[in-house]
Amino acid sequence: MPDLDLELxxxxxxxxxxxxxxxxxxxxxxxxxxxxxxxGTTGVAVLLLLAEAQNLPALRDVALTFVLxxxxxxxxxxxxxxxxxxxxxxS
Amino acid sequence: MNEIALQWFSAFTLFLxxxxxxxxxxxxxxxxxxxxxxxxxxxxDNLGLGLVIFGLMLQAESWAVILKLLLIWLLALPASATxxxxxxxxxxxxxxxxxxxxPARKESR
Numbered sequence: 001m002p003d004l005d006l007e008l009x010x011x012x013x014x015x016x017x018x019x020x021x022x023x024x025x026x027x028x029x030x031x032x033x034x035x036x037x038x039x040g041t042t043g044v045a046v047l048l049l050l051a052e053a054q055n056l057p058a059l060r061d062v063a064l065t066f067v068l069x070x071x072x073x074x075x076x077x078x079x080x081x082x083x084x085x086x087x088x089x090x091s
Numbered sequence: 092m093n094e095i096a097l098q099w100f101s102a103f104t105l106f107l108x109x110x111x112x113x114x115x116x117x118x119x120x121x122x123x124x125x126x127x128x129x130x131x132x133x134x135x136d137n138l139g140l141g142l143v144i145f146g147l148m149l150q151a152e153s154w155a156v157i158l159k160l161l162l163i164w165l166l167a168l169p170a171s172a173t174x175x176x177x178x179x180x181x182x183x184x185x186x187x188x189x190x191x192x193x194p195a196r197k198e199s200r
């Protein structure tokens with residue numbers, strides 16, 4: 001069912017575009033990082049749907065990397081901007 | 092007959108997953124503060140991703156593809172949970188405490 005997969009991938013792309021509004025309106029930097037989180041999960045679903053629809057198996061490897069990089073972006077943000085990080089746990 | 096039933100079930104699962112993605116995006120845009128937005132995103136979107144991956148597994152042609160899709164979901168679950176916890180702790184420490192109590196007044200956003 002390549003047609004259905006393509007249509008659903010397009011709808012998820014519209015979802016990502018709507019999530020961009022939160023970056024514009026978001027009052028705190030954490031809200032902008034939430035939009036990055038949305039990009040991570042929804043982008044992975046778009047890539048998997050495209051891999052099935054267009055018969056490109058390499059896109060599944062791209063999706064696997066994307067999951068990893070989305071959480072690394074959040075970790076980098078928290079390490080950079082957290083005011084009292086390293087207070088509990090590791091020093 | 093069996094193939095057709097499998098395809099319909101796969102399409103149904105894909106639609107359900109995309110609906111959960113849509114619910115997560117609506118929650119991200121409509122909820123009042125950062126904690127509720129984290130809640131909407133990391134729960135609804137992970138369920139949506141799981142359902143989409145399950146629907147794609149039903150269409151997959153080989154066991155290697157099925158295992159790779161399962162691996163992607165098993166990686167996405169702890170990754171998203173970790174990001175959710177880190178963001179919530181960051182927001183709690185640096186910016187504002189979460190609102191407590193009953194929602195007495197009407198929010199306009």
